[in-house]
Amino acid sequence: MADHALIEMFSGMRVLVAEDQKTIRHLTSLSLEQLNAATVEAEDGVEAVELAGREAFDLILMDLRMPRMDGAEAASRIRRSGGPSAQAKIIGVTAHQTESAALMLSNQALDACLPKPLNLHDLAALLEDQPRPHQHDEAQETFDTATVDALRALDGGASLARSLTGLARELTKAWEVVGRLIDGNEVQTVGSMSHRLSGLCLVLGARSLAGRLRTLEELAEAGETAALRAAFSAMTPEMERTREAAERMARDFDLTA
CATH class of the missing domain: 1.20.120 (Four Helix Bundle (Hemerythrin (Met), subunit A))
Structure with a gap:
């Protein structure tokens, strides 16, 4: 996907970046902001849940291994909260490849998982391939x-x-x-x-x-x-x-x- 297509994909999108490593968190946010996305950062799962309970995000990038509360639990709490970000796309990000498939089956709060380091082209392709359910399809409304x-x-x-x-x-x-x-x-x-x-x-x-x-x-x-x-x-x-x-x-x- 060309850079102009990335800009079109992410422009105006509100993204919560939950990552305990400060450098990774800032670099991810900077990369998204260069594509005209608006980002907010959380340094652990607890802060991610708090922010998602106050603000509406289109996309949440959730590191799966963080202190105080891991990403999988944070994602589940955001979904159950019924808050402004309960329907956001939540993508788990992990350096542990074997963790991804297991979590996708055991934790239904995650829409997908991607490996570290995060590649924005892969993220964009994933978002493009897995759109939100269309309102006219009752089965898709009922089941993720x-x-x-x-x-x-x-x-x-x-x-x-x-x-x-x-x-x-x-x-x-x-x-x-x-x-x-x-x-x-x-x-x-x-x-x-x-x-x-x-x-x-x-x-x-x-x-x-x-x-x-x-x-x-x-x-x-x-x-x-x-x-x-x-x-x-x-x-x-x-x-x-x-x-x-x-x-x-x-x-x-x-x-x-």
């Missing part, structure tokens, strides 16, 4: 595209199809009993069920529903029965959208595997 693509690439989609079918089945079963459990004041069971489903949703890329399930878990742990019942009722439409999208994608991937 990058996560689904990464899992599908493992074996052509066969395992993903089975996992999505399992998720749809688990959601159906859960919604048949959660209401009764809340009415029976069995909030601990609701919390355990929400925790398990949240983890499954995160692994498969259903981030929004995972966040709502995490809220349900926290309310159950606090014993807030009235708030728990209201939250469960409010999230039912999203659960149904996620279940339907999972079933539809499972059928599509099973046919192409």
Whole structure:
């Protein structure tokens, strides 16, 4: 990609650079600013979470190994916060190649990982190849595209199809009993069920529903029965959208595997 194309890609973009090494942080920021991007720096994961909670960033470059809080945890907290940068593209940056693939499967807050030293041409190509979901595609709104693509690439989609079918089945079963459990004041069971489903949703890329399930878990742990019942009722439409999208994608991937 030529330099003028890089300028077109990054011009006007707000970028949070989270990196504990001062020299690397400054050089990365300077390189982006020369492409007309606006940068803000964070020296560790804690500061990155704080800044992302106050300001809206288009892109967050997250060093994966930082003091106080590592990049993977910081990315997860930013996603769960629902703050102004919760939907930003978050790219993990690491000097450890084996770390990248593992984190992409285990930490669904990261959109992708790139090796150090960061190459802006590689970053631009990645951003160009992995656009944000289009609003008219309900499945893409419900499931993170990058996560689904990464899992599908493992074996052509066969395992993903089975996992999505399992998720749809688990959601159906859960919604048949959660209401009764809340009415029976069995909030601990609701919390355990929400925790398990949240983890499954995160692994498969259903981030929004995972966040709502995490809220349900926290309310159950606090014993807030009235708030728990209201939250469960409010999230039912999203659960149904996620279940339907999972079933539809499972059928599509099973046919192409």
